[in-house]
Amino acid sequence: MGGSCRRISQFVLKVHSRCDLSCDHCYVYQHADQTWRGRPVRMSAATAQSAARRIAEHAREHELPVVHVVLHGGEPLLLGAAGLRELLAELRAAITPWTRLDLRMQTNGVLLDEELCRLFVEYDVQVGVSFDGDRAANDRHRVFAHGGSSHDHVRRALALLRRPEFRASYAGILCTIDVRNDPDRVYEALLAESPPRVDLLLPHATWDHPPLRPGSEPTPYATWLGRLHRRWVDDGRPVSIRMFEALRPGGGGTEAFGLAPADVLVIEADGSWEQVDSLKTAYHGAADTGFDVFDNSVDEAARHPGVAIRQDGADGLCATCRACPVVDRCGGGLYAHRWRTGSGFDNPSVYCPDLLRLIDTVDAYPPPTPPAPADRSATSPVDELLDDLATGHGSASTLALLAATQLSITRALLAACRDRSGTTAAWELLVHLDRAAPEAVRAVLEHPFVRAGLVHRLDSSAPPGLSAAVDPLPAIATAAALRAGVPATLHVPVRADAITLPTLGSLVLPGLTESAEVTVRPGELQVRGGSVEQTVLLDPLAPPSASWRPTRDVAVPGGRVLLEDGDPYRDCYGQPVESRLEGPAARALGRTLAAAWEVVHRDVPAHAAALDGGLRAVVPLAPDPARPLRSATARHAFGAVAVTPHPDPETMAVLLVHEWQHAKLGAVLDLYDLVEPGESTRIRVPWRPDPRPPEGVLQGVYAHLAVTQVWQSRAATDPGDASAHAAHFLGWTRDGVDALLASRSLSAAGERFVGQLRHALEETVVGSR
Amino acid sequence: MDHAPARPSRPDLDDLTRSLHTPLERIGVEHADLIEAVRRRVVTNAAVPSGSVAVAAFNSSI
Numbered sequence A: 001m002g003g004s005c006r007r008i009s010q011f012v013l014k015v016h017s018r019c020d021l022s023c024d025h026c027y028v029y030q031h032a033d034q035t036w037r038g039r040p041v042r043m044s045a046a047t048a049q050s051a052a053r054r055i056a057e058h059a060r061e062h063e064l065p066v067v068h069v070v071l072h073g074g075e076p077l078l079l080g081a082a083g084l085r086e087l088l089a090e091l092r093a094a095i096t097p098w099t100r101l102d103l104r105m106q107t108n109g110v111l112l113d114e115e116l117c118r119l120f121v122e123y124d125v126q127v128g129v130s131f132d133g134d135r136a137a138n139d140r141h142r143v144f145a146h147g148g149s150s151h152d153h154v155r156r157a158l159a160l161l162r163r164p165e166f167r168a169s170y171a172g173i174l175c176t177i178d179v180r181n182d183p184d185r186v187y188e189a190l191l192a193e194s195p196p197r198v199d200l201l202l203p204h205a206t207w208d209h210p211p212l213r214p215g216s217e218p219t220p221y222a223t224w225l226g227r228l229h230r231r232w233v234d235d236g237r238p239v240s241i242r243m244f245e246a247l248r249p250g251g252g253g254t255e256a257f258g259l260a261p262a263d264v265l266v267i268e269a270d271g272s273w274e275q276v277d278s279l280k281t282a283y284h285g286a287a288d289t290g291f292d293v294f295d296n297s298v299d300e301a302a303r304h305p306g307v308a309i310r311q312d313g314a315d316g317l318c319a320t321c322r323a324c325p326v327v328d329r330c331g332g333g334l335y336a337h338r339w340r341t342g343s344g345f346d347n348p349s350v351y352c353p354d355l356l357r358l359i360d361t362v363d364a365y366p367p368p369t370p371p372a373p374a375d376r377s378a379t380s381p382v383d384e385l386l387d388d389l390a391t392g393h394g395s396a397s398t399l400a401l402l403a404a405t406q407l408s409i410t411r412a413l414l415a416a417c418r419d420r421s422g423t424t425a426a427w428e429l430l431v432h433l434d435r436a437a438p439e440a441v442r443a444v445l446e447h448p449f450v451r452a453g454l455v456h457r458l459d460s461s462a463p464p465g466l467s468a469a470v471d472p473l474p475a476i477a478t479a480a481a482l483r484a485g486v487p488a489t490l491h492v493p494v495r496a497d498a499i500t501l502p503t504l505g506s507l508v509l510p511g512l513t514e515s516a517e518v519t520v521r522p523g524e525l526q527v528r529g530g531s532v533e534q535t536v537l538l539d540p541l542a543p544p545s546a547s548w549r550p551t552r553d554v555a556v557p558g559g560r561v562l563l564e565d566g567d568p569y570r571d572c573y574g575q576p577v578e579s580r581l582e583g584p585a586a587r588a589l590g591r592t593l594a595a596a597w598e599v600v601h602r603d604v605p606a607h608a609a610a611l612d613g614g615l616r617a618v619v620p621l622a623p624d625p626a627r628p629l630r631s632a633t634a635r636h637a638f639g640a641v642a643v644t645p646h647p648d649p650e651t652m653a654v655l656l657v658h659e660w661q662h663a664k665l666g667a668v669l670d671l672y673d674l675v676e677p678g679e680s681t682r683i684r685v686p687w688r689p690d691p692r693p694p695e696g697v698l699q700g701v702y703a704h705l706a707v708t709q710v711w712q713s714r715a716a717t718d719p720g721d722a723s724a725h726a727a728h729f730l731g732w733t734r735d736g737v738d739a740l741l742a743s744r745s746l747s748a749a750g751e752r753f754v755g756q757l758r759h760a761l762e763e764t765v766v767g768s769r
Numbered sequence B: 001m002d003h004a005p006a007r008p009s010r011p012d013l014d015d016l017t018r019s020l021h022t023p024l025e026r027i028g029v030e031h032a033d034l035i036e037a038v039r040r041r042v043v044t045n046a047a048v049p050s051g052s053v054a055v056a057a058f059n060s061s062i
């Protein structure tokens, strides 16, 4: 009796089973389960190897997109730098060929030093530090065996992680609360450490050992957390506090709240598979499965009834929780908190009254503001944005907002690159230009392929050291300096004998080595590197230079659009892109694009406005005689579409409208989940023979709706083929929308969006009669 | 040792628009949480549900 195969995506590795602190609330040592006494102190190399192989095997068989591995203890830093390096290398080597590996560590921080921080940055390990707040709060529990304070040690560790060169590895703070502490002081102490995120944990407790409730108040935990929540809201939510975010409607939950399946398994130092750790608080041996990494696969461990029931969402809960109005947010609380001798885990959380009241508190603050008299609807900006796009096109202001979020994402990625590489000359130049000539920096960062370059650089799915992507910052900074007319000199990496300056063009100089020194002067670039030393005049009136290939652009009704056939990062469409077009071909494509843009204005002015607001570059795709008419959009390249250079403007207009729908929706999907996370439904669609994932169907209907509108408009003057095309695309859109709504795979925001699309569709039908 | 499982969050619309007014050199300090959310959502795509389409070309995935 195996049951179905469970997919586990989070693994906790107990790499060292002892600790240098002696916290009195620690469930590893202080609670019912005392199995640690019989375990080896550290995870051996053989155990680590088997564990890594088991995880890799599971990721491969289930084609997991990502696995999270958390190094844990005891205290994982007791393994030492050499031991940790060996372990991290083993995990990366075994797992990264099969999936993206998200490495994390939870530590008390006492032993953290620069060498370890460098190691964590190198292996891209996200480090969470346990810290309970101000000195009094922290030292209430988190002390050394001799009773001494750990506060200064932990603060020193947090200061290290805040340093720019290590910040990339700073995951956040895990704070176990105690209602005897002062919530304001705890809040301030946490904030002072500028953590990227704070996790608040309720003290471990069960119905057998209920939580401390000093005084007569029945729900002190709700009161304490409610106070912290109010401060946090009043301060404008300055840091992500996961508990509060998870408890909001649709917040998604954490292991402790919400019904998300707990797809976690633990590997003990001796290689045994266990269930989540916090179960140790319940009874001796509570977390055992009887399996180990040497003899048993992840699938076998995941079939253990205790693991399986935790993946059953609401069905795995007691009758009280199943009937509870807030069960979708509370999820019955942390599993371990439900334990009672006799009924086992078939109970609500021992914190139930606190949880109920806390959810009320979170809902009630801030109080909902009554709509302003002039504002008839009380929709949030999020709903407004989605509602506007659900008209089928989206207004100019919505497009401007989407473009702004995309620019902001690119700036965040730039800052993330800087976190990773430290302060470089290129970064300093960008910082200077951002102050002195912000428009020049903005123009470069808005180039659609800058994000692709930054993502490529930041993507750590490749093992460290291997296939390191080139640093895109020097080329970005040089392009901005050139646009701003600010003299500068930088070493810029060379790719395939070329240096591409985004938005401007490429220097192609055979004989360059890995990087070249590029000097920007008014009207010229000087390049030095390898056997090359050359000055390139950029004056448009100067004779054309063989080594400078400027990016060409075309005047269109929306302004100017780039013909991007030189940027190496344009190769992101999953199909071959065309290399640099000859002059006549480029001029021909430019003419077609300009005429097609006019056609869009003629046929669907509302779509044309959205196109004007955001399309910046068109990438020619390589011709393929078998499929002469192709087009594509990429999630990492907002503002660009790729097309085969088809000569007919009427056809090109349809491609542009179609692709621009994908670009808009892609930008929305960077911000919102329109499809329920974890959804694996496949939906039958009329436009393809194979069932499609919900997000593909969503993209499909959004594009087909716009194309329907183009053909309907044409049908008004050309009653021939156009009406037939319009009917054809209308049918596809309608069937797709209905299938999506019936699939129950959409999030609440997605339901609303598709519901509105359905409405737009009905208007389209009426309009076509 | 305490354990909180890894869960991705997504970039918040307000944070995104606010950070546009933050000078580049201060983004890392003032918007560390946003950077983290973007890193997860955009770079690693950790938040993308298993039923979603590949990041590349939409046309081949609709």
Ligand code: SF4
Residues within 6 Å of the ligand: A320, A321, A322, A324, A325, A326, A327, A330, A331, A332, A333, A348, A349, A351, A352, A353, A355, A356
């Ligand atoms: S623990 Fe209490 S609040 Fe939570 S779901 Fe169960 S009954 Fe509802």
Ligand code: SF4
Residues within 6 Å of the ligand: A019, A020, A021, A022, A023, A025, A026, A027, A028, A029, A073, A074, A075, A108, A130, A142, B001, B002
């Ligand atoms: S630091 Fe963590 S593992 Fe160590 S005693 Fe404290 S809670 Fe337990």
